[in-house]
Amino acid sequence: MIINCVFLLLLHPIYISTSDVIFDAQGSWSGTIKVFYDDLEDALQNQGGKRPNLTSENLEHYYPQMYIYLSANLRFMQGQILSYRLVSASRLGDVITISFQGNTKWEPNPLTISNTLLLDLFESQKNIMTIRRSSDSNFFYLRKGLTSKSIDLSD
Numbered sequence: 127m128i129i130n131c132v133f134l135l136l137l138h139p140i141y142i143s144t145s146d147v148i149f150d151a152q153g154s155w156s157g158t159i160k161v162f163y164d165d166l167e168d169a170l171q172n173q174g175g176k177r178p179n180l181t182s183e184n185l186e187h188y189y190p191q192m193y194i195y196l197s198a199n200l201r202f203m204q205g206q207i208l209s210y211r212l213v214s215a216s217r218l219g220d221v222i223t224i225s226f227q228g229n230t231k232w233e234p235n236p237l238t239i240s241n242t243l244l245l246d247l248f249e250s251q252k253n254i255m256t257i258r259r260s261s262d263s264n265f266f267y268l269r270k271g272l273t274s275k276s277i278d279l280s281d
């Protein structure tokens with residue numbers, strides 16, 4: 127019985143991404159996203175038709191496609207969308223880590239985050255997020271039916 131349960135768990139894929147975003151006291155912000163490389167390949171293929179080969183050696187080639195996908199599916203809003211740019215990406219094993227940097231300063235006001243990464247592809251996708259400011263941290267996860275969250279960035 128236990129062996130059957132373990133076997134079933136091994137057959138069931140895990141669909142998860144993590145995002146960690148830091149808002150500093152000077153108004154700058156940056157973050158990282160971790161996602162399984164094959165899930166990101168599926169998303170980019172769904173977006174543009176041809177399946178990319180996201181190896182460590184050629185990740186930089188796909189920055190424009192990754193940025194288009196991320197900016198459409200991970201949004202930060204304070205009255206208007208806070209734009210960001212992709213800074214780097216690396217792959218270690220099955221995981222791609224993408225770093226980004228905010229282009230606009232944030233204000234000490236409510237922030238709404240919308241994260242629909244991979245939700246159009248995987249019914250059971252979960253997007254775990256950590257938002258940090260000073261000594262405060264907010265943890266939450268987003269999924270189908272719950273794709274956005276508002277938090278207060280004021281003092």
